[in-house]
Amino acid sequence: MEFSLPQDVKALQTLTRDVVRKECMPLESKYLPLDMYEEYFPEDEAHLTKIAKESGLWDAHIPKNFGGGGQGYLANLVVREELYYSAVILPQAEIIPSLFEANAYQQERFLYPVLRGEKLSAFAQTEPDSGSDPGNSMKTHAVKRGDTWVINGRKMFTSYSGACDFWQLPAVTDRAKRQHGITMFLVEKGTPGISYREIPTWQYRRTPKRATYELFLENVEVPEKHILGGIGRGFQLGQKWLTDYRLIRGGTSLGQMQRAFDICVDWAKRRHSFGKPIATRQAIQHKLVEMHIDILALRSLSYQAAKDADEGKDLREDASLIKLIAARWGHHCLDHAMQIMGGIGLTLELPIARFYRWVRTARIVGGTDEMHTMVLARDILGREYVDPYTNT
Structure with missing residues (x-):
């Protein structure tokens, strides 16, 4: 079962995967024990940033009119999935999209320095x-x-x-x-x-x-x-950024879930209990199948939502759905991974524990599970039935 990606997105996926395997994952043994997350020593930060810029991944998500690659939601989600397969993340221009509303003065003072990596x-x-x-x-x-x-x-x-x-x-x-x-x-x-x-x-x-x-x-x-953006547009600008973040969040969870799944499959075949690989144990098999289902379902729904967004569909409800299931299914998947791996999963020698902390935090950050459930219920039933100010 595979979502059919456009050829240009597939090429970007392959490029990102190759860069991550070659440049990022070899650094995991250095940074995992230090429990450092997306923050590296200056020499590694400089090297990874150089690689990101040379490969075009640094600003692939930036609109073309601001000098970036102009990739859409689907391409950005696919790239994010590949980036977050590793516990060492390739840097990208960290831009809050509302900043694209900047006027000429603000672009020179704030926007372009951020795009160049000079300001945060x-x-x-x-x-x-x-x-x-x-x-x-x-x-x-x-x-x-x-x-x-x-x-x-x-x-x-x-x-x-x-x-x-x-x-x-x-x-x-x-x-x-x-x-x-x-x-x-x-x-x-x-x-x-x-x-x-x-x-x-x-x-x-x-x-x-x-x-x-x-x-x-x-x-x-x-x-x-x-x-x-003008007086009175602050809420609108903030919501636009949060909506984009929630949709792309599916890629973050997918990368971590897929990596955890791959580690668990390999571990289940090598780890023995009572003289047999634990892969022969039904309890392990069931957990792996559930993880596999979580990944396939989230990938299918996330890719479709991103494709719809690229075609101009209103993505507010879809973004709430993807944020909700990315957090919940990610948590479910990583919880199974922790259980399958046992004691080694708790260590900082593998990325499992770090990924677990991230996906559990995701059920709160960017809108809680409960808040997004309410948004989806309102979409299903109508605002007259789901209004937090009039209903309990």
Whole structure:
């Protein structure tokens, strides 16, 4: 059973697979024991970035009008699956798509430095009391004073805050308009009034670049020219990025699931119990079959959703579906992998434990399972039956 990929996407898949096997996977024995995630020593970071740029994978996902490869959703998802087969990830230009709304001034100051790898951006939407409902519960607000906006508030769980050069930060500018009264600001690090603290998590324990932070804003002055996309479009821009992220998330889970499955199949044939390979044990066979089903089903649904998105279909509900099943089935698959591998699966000599942490975290990050289930229920039943403000 195989989804029919266009020839250009197949070629990109083969290229990515070859690069990952040759350049990334040999470094796993160096970085897995250190428990470092997508953060490498300078010499390796420079080498991998050079390889990414030479191969065209660095900016394959960037629109052509900004100098990138212009690959669509399906190609990006396929590339991501191949990249995340390894525990050492080939770097790509880390762009939050809302930044493509930048005007000429903002492109030169923010966008192009990010595309070149000279600057790093972070996205700061979640707050201590506002997660899945920013349109109604966001408290961080901005007040205009002349040509400057003054921002006050707190943001929570903002990855990259320790290493970023600026934040894409939505704040309420007109509370009466709810989600249409939120504006996206480009807030540069070093601006007076900004402070932050790291929040220890089980996923990024030794990776300060990607660590999670709480952000404090006290009378932070941001010039009018740092408003991204226009006043009142912050919620829309944030949702567009989250929708794209949720869809492509299927590729991340698929890469990790496929790698775990391949390791488990090989292990089951070599590992013996009571004089026989554990592959002969029905309990192991059943788990492997369930993992195989998870992978095939997620791949089929993810590829189809990405193909539909490339054809212009509204992908909001599909993105919620893919995010939900990528997290759930990924968790189910990696949980089976941990059980099959036994004690060796708990070690940092294999990527299984790292992948498990990632897929379990994915059931919360980017929208919880429960939130996406509600979105899908609303699509099935209609908003009059599924409204969190009127129904319990």
